[in-house]
Amino acid sequence: MPRALSDRPLTRSAMPLQEQLYQRIRTAIASRQLFAGERLPAARTLASDLGVARGTVDTAYARLIGEGYLLSRGPAGTVVSPDLQAGILRSPATRGRRPTARVPQTPQEPLPFQLGLPALDAFPRALWARLTARAAKRLSGGALAYPDTAGLADLREAIATYLAVSRGVPCRAEQVIVTSSYQAGLSLIARVLLQPGDGVWFEEPGYFLARSALKAVAARLLPVPVDEQGMNVEFARTHLPPARLAVVTPAHHSAFGVALALARRQKLLAWAAETDAWIVEDDYDGEFHYVGRKLPALKSLDLADRVIYAGSFSKTLSPSLCLGYLVVPERLVEQTVETKLALTKGEAVLGQRVVADFIAEGHFGRHLKRMRGLYATRREALAIALSDTFGDRLRMTVQPGGMHLLARFADGGNDVELARRAVRHGLMPNALSSQYMERTRDYGLMLGFTNIAEEQALTKAKALANAIGF
Amino acid sequence: MPRALSDRPLTRSAMPLQEQLYQRIRTAIASRQLFAGERLPAARTLASDLGVARGTVDTAYARLIGEGYLLSRGPAGTVVSPDLQAGILRSPATRGRRPTARVPQTPQEPLPFQLGLPALDAFPRALWARLTARAAKRLSGGALAYPDTAGLADLREAIATYLAVSRGVPCRAEQVIVTSSYQAGLSLIARVLLQPGDGVWFEEPGYFLARSALKAVAARLLPVPVDEQGMNVEFARTHLPPARLAVVTPAHHSAFGVALALARRQKLLAWAAETDAWIVEDDYDGEFHYVGRKLPALKSLDLADRVIYAGSFSKTLSPSLCLGYLVVPERLVEQTVETKLALTKGEAVLGQRVVADFIAEGHFGRHLKRMRGLYATRREALAIALSDTFGDRLRMTVQPGGMHLLARFADGGNDVELARRAVRHGLMPNALSSQYMERTRDYGLMLGFTNIAEEQALTKAKALANAIGF
Numbered sequence: 001m002p003r004a005l006s007d008r009p010l011t012r013s014a015m016p017l018q019e020q021l022y023q024r025i026r027t028a029i030a031s032r033q034l035f036a037g038e039r040l041p042a043a044r045t046l047a048s049d050l051g052v053a054r055g056t057v058d059t060a061y062a063r064l065i066g067e068g069y070l071l072s073r074g075p076a077g078t079v080v081s082p083d084l085q086a087g088i089l090r091s092p093a094t095r096g097r098r099p100t101a102r103v104p105q106t107p108q109e110p111l112p113f114q115l116g117l118p119a120l121d122a123f124p125r126a127l128w129a130r131l132t133a134r135a136a137k138r139l140s141g142g143a144l145a146y147p148d149t150a151g152l153a154d155l156r157e158a159i160a161t162y163l164a165v166s167r168g169v170p171c172r173a174e175q176v177i178v179t180s181s182y183q184a185g186l187s188l189i190a191r192v193l194l195q196p197g198d199g200v201w202f203e204e205p206g207y208f209l210a211r212s213a214l215k216a217v218a219a220r221l222l223p224v225p226v227d228e229q230g231m232n233v234e235f236a237r238t239h240l241p242p243a244r245l246a247v248v249t250p251a252h253h254s255a256f257g258v259a260l261a262l263a264r265r266q267k268l269l270a271w272a273a274e275t276d277a278w279i280v281e282d283d284y285d286g287e288f289h290y291v292g293r294k295l296p297a298l299k300s301l302d303l304a305d306r307v308i309y310a311g312s313f314s315k316t317l318s319p320s321l322c323l324g325y326l327v328v329p330e331r332l333v334e335q336t337v338e339t340k341l342a343l344t345k346g347e348a349v350l351g352q353r354v355v356a357d358f359i360a361e362g363h364f365g366r367h368l369k370r371m372r373g374l375y376a377t378r379r380e381a382l383a384i385a386l387s388d389t390f391g392d393r394l395r396m397t398v399q400p401g402g403m404h405l406l407a408r409f410a411d412g413g414n415d416v417e418l419a420r421r422a423v424r425h426g427l428m429p430n431a432l433s434s435q436y437m438e439r440t441r442d443y444g445l446m447l448g449f450t451n452i453a454e455e456q457a458l459t460k461a462k463a464l465a466n467a468i469g470f
Numbered sequence: 471m472p473r474a475l476s477d478r479p480l481t482r483s484a485m486p487l488q489e490q491l492y493q494r495i496r497t498a499i500a501s502r503q504l505f506a507g508e509r510l511p512a513a514r515t516l517a518s519d520l521g522v523a524r525g526t527v528d529t530a531y532a533r534l535i536g537e538g539y540l541l542s543r544g545p546a547g548t549v550v551s552p553d554l555q556a557g558i559l560r561s562p563a564t565r566g567r568r569p570t571a572r573v574p575q576t577p578q579e580p581l582p583f584q585l586g587l588p589a590l591d592a593f594p595r596a597l598w599a600r601l602t603a604r605a606a607k608r609l610s611g612g613a614l615a616y617p618d619t620a621g622l623a624d625l626r627e628a629i630a631t632y633l634a635v636s637r638g639v640p641c642r643a644e645q646v647i648v649t650s651s652y653q654a655g656l657s658l659i660a661r662v663l664l665q666p667g668d669g670v671w672f673e674e675p676g677y678f679l680a681r682s683a684l685k686a687v688a689a690r691l692l693p694v695p696v697d698e699q700g701m702n703v704e705f706a707r708t709h710l711p712p713a714r715l716a717v718v719t720p721a722h723h724s725a726f727g728v729a730l731a732l733a734r735r736q737k738l739l740a741w742a743a744e745t746d747a748w749i750v751e752d753d754y755d756g757e758f759h760y761v762g763r764k765l766p767a768l769k770s771l772d773l774a775d776r777v778i779y780a781g782s783f784s785k786t787l788s789p790s791l792c793l794g795y796l797v798v799p800e801r802l803v804e805q806t807v808e809t810k811l812a813l814t815k816g817e818a819v820l821g822q823r824v825v826a827d828f829i830a831e832g833h834f835g836r837h838l839k840r841m842r843g844l845y846a847t848r849r850e851a852l853a854i855a856l857s858d859t860f861g862d863r864l865r866m867t868v869q870p871g872g873m874h875l876l877a878r879f880a881d882g883g884n885d886v887e888l889a890r891r892a893v894r895h896g897l898m899p900n901a902l903s904s905q906y907m908e909r910t911r912d913y914g915l916m917l918g919f920t921n922i923a924e925e926q927a928l929t930k931a932k933a934l935a936n937a938i939g940f
Contacts, residue, residue, distance in 0.1 A: 023805065110612070117616075120611060120612075125610060128606065129603065129606040129609070132606035133603035133606060136598065136599040136602035136603060139599070140593075141580075144593050145587055145590060145788075146586075146587075146784070146789040147789070180815065180816075180818075181814055181815040183811075183814055184814040187812070187813045187814070209811070212811070216813065318614045319617070320613060320615060320616070320617060320819035320820070321820075322814075322815060322816055322818040322819075335496070342679075342683055343653070343657045344653055345784075345792060346650075347792055348793070349790035349792075350790070350791075350820070351818045
């Protein structure tokens with residue numbers, strides 16, 4: 001048993017025992033006393049060692065599983081999620097304490113198969129530097145004072161215009177609230193819409209960091225199974241407790257890459273209208289559709305005005321900008337801005353200015369078009385390379401859009417172990433099973449293709465085969 | 471009675487009646503149906519009109535007073551805080567709905583006497599533009615990916631070095647957590663340290679936006695009187711319920727400008743050590759001390775490691791940067807970073823890079839020195855101009871530091887009315903009485919001097935006299 005968990009007793013204090021244990025396990029993971037993939041002691045054993053009730057350990061484990069730190073492997077026990085090692089907790093501050101004071105730098109290049117990054121080599125660096133230099137020169141007067149909490153006016157205008165044209169989302173600039181990321185937008189709107197204990201439908205499997213934003217407002221996460229038509233709305237209405245909010249990725253599901261079918265979209269909207277519930281549409285990669293036409297956003301069908309649309313420039317431009325946005329119904333605008341003001345003053349003016357100019361001057365539309373072409377090429381190249389390398393030991397369902405491929409291996413039940421081996425070789429795929437909140441129902445490796453150049457595809461596919469021992 | 475409050479009944483819904491009323495009043499203020507300084511209906515009258523219990527209205531009013539939206543004037547009733555009109559809620563999104571879609575721009579220049587802004591005319595624009603252009607050109611690879619949630623490594627190093635030298639705060643770079651503002655830092659650390667209902671000692675009078683960050687985590691605010699020696703720690707220990715946290719502005723109190731006396735500092739630190747409580751030191755203007763030596767930060771005396779130091783570049787450089795930082799004790803680092811990750815991905819990389827370079831290349835030290843000189847001049851010029859203009863109708867205690875003057879008028883009991891008149895004339899002083907959470911004990915106008923050039927001081931003093939009818 002890892003000493004970090006049981007070498008000190010839990011204390012009698014204001015903090016409940018399960019909370020203390022929860023913190024202790026998180027700290028042990030963050031400080032690398034527990035490693036990704038490492039098995040935790042059985043709940044009964046740990047409870048006995050610590051002299052606490054079995055239920056205390058169960059509760060702490062369940063919470064950590066819910067937040068994605070741990071992963072239940074059924075009879076095989078509970079393990080530390082393999083993804084954690086791959087970057088989530090790898091903030092410099094959470095690494096081991098070193099006597100020398102320098103904080104380590106982040107890696108300089110994306111790792112092969114890493115998820116959620118746009119093609120960094122295709123970022124329009126020279127143009128961006130030029131627009132930035134121009135905007136910096138012009139900063140003066142009020143532009144140096146506090147920003148509008150809701151966002152720079154010109155950026156809100158630019159986003160509203162872009163969304164109407166490109167995503168079929170008609171909205172007024174006043175409804176656009178600039179945020180620092182999807183994560184920040186979800187945290188914000190969760191505070192506006194939810195009371196502690198409110199139910200939230202959440203895709204199962206689903207995006208694990210989004211869960212932590214919802215947990216932070218003490219929402220009750222209700223996993224809704226996802227099939228080839230996206231979130232199973234019928235199932236949720238029939239079998240789950242009432243919810244106040246549903247969080248969905250309708251364009252391409254965050255793990256499977258499937259689109260939410262039109263009938264499901266209509267059922268979801270009807271549910272929200274009938275029960276006064278809300279929907280957060282996470283349209284993180286809606287622009288990246290390669291076969292047939294791009295689907296318009298769910299928000300475009302939202303006659304009852306129950307959808308909060310969430311977008312971000314992290315996938316379309318660069319995560320380093322830390323800019324995203326919400327489109328909220330008019331009746332939520334005031335409260336959203338006021339809630340935001342209690343949390344933060346706003347986002348840096350210069351970055352907002354440059355993105356606003358980039359959109360207004362037509363660069364954004366051209367950039368997206370170029371990226372769609374590039375990603376289509378890279379996706380196809382990687383799919384072929386994987387197929388050539390693995391043959392029938394690998395099954396891929398290539399979806400018409402998204403930023404990753406999902407590869408299922410013939411004997412791939414232990415995708416966590418496969419991912420772990422890959423990480424040891426400097427690759428960074430994600431295990432599908434680690435995206436589940438409750439019981440894992442599917443296994444495979446999620447392979448980001450955006451940063452693998454066409455001519456590197458075969459090399460990387462072979463590196464993967466070598467790493468996982470095929 | 472304003473129609474906006476009672477023209478519709480409150481509804482039977484999941485939201486408690488007092489919550490509905492609270493939202494309705496906030497919306498009425500934000501949408502300008504209620505104006506700053508306007509009197510609200512008596513609680514009894516409104517309760518009767520709405521058909522709800524008197525206590526429902528009292529609760530909603532009390533909450534709004536606590537958050538600074540409303541101001542209790544004792545027997546004279548409850549009014550909308552005059553400061554609100556002066557910018558806090560003036561986000562474009564919260565202004566009245568217009569049929570034309572353009573969001574209005576923020577004002578291009580700071581208003582005379584506006585608080586909390588550095589001298590925007592003295593911002594090193596050309597140098598900043600040069601450093602920004604250089605940093606933008608160098609952005610590539612990993613620097614375009616997700617930022618470290620805890621902050622750019624080089625910025626954390628630079629801040630740690632600066633704090634040790636300039637504020638007497640020795641810390642390791644790992645302890646520095648970059649935030650988007652003091653507001654964001656306080657929101658973050660409040661989530662780490664507080665459970666709902668936990669008591670927080672808060673300066674009375676105090677900085678009202680900080681209260682909303684604490685209210686957002688359902689903290690119980692315990693106002694501690696401030697006198698000429700700063701927060702009255704003895705009073706708090708003797709008369710107030712136990713607290714888990716104290717939030718203080720030791721360098722120069724946010725309203726009075728007084729420094730927290732050494733004996734009080736020691737008592738505060740002893741209290742925290744003895745009761746396992748925490749202290750947030752808001753060192754927002756600690757650099758701006760004009761008479762005698764700068765005081766080292768409270769954190770420099772913190773042997774028991776109970777102080778979370780909060781700084782920001784909003785006052786020392788520009789609020790448009792949206793960058794602040796916390797220095798947290800080592801044992802809180804992990805949890806703070808993890809909590810931050812649930813709320814936001816981080817801050818834009820480019821802005822962090824430029825600030826890091828600005829500090830590391832020695833510009834920051836020189837800039838602060840120049841600003842101290844400039845502010846000393848502007849402060850003196852304004853003090854003389856006010857004295858010349860108002861004579862003995864005005865009483866000023868000029869403190870050795872800070873970014874505003876506090877002027878008490880001979881018949882200045884109604885400082886809210888004075889501030890309102892000034893706002894109508896395009897000036898923006900704040901009423902001291904509106905900084906109180908509970909019963910107002912002092913009246914005066916807070917007059918920011920940082921953006922009033924020496925040669926403009928007399929003109930502005932006369933404009934103020936004219937505006938308030940002296």
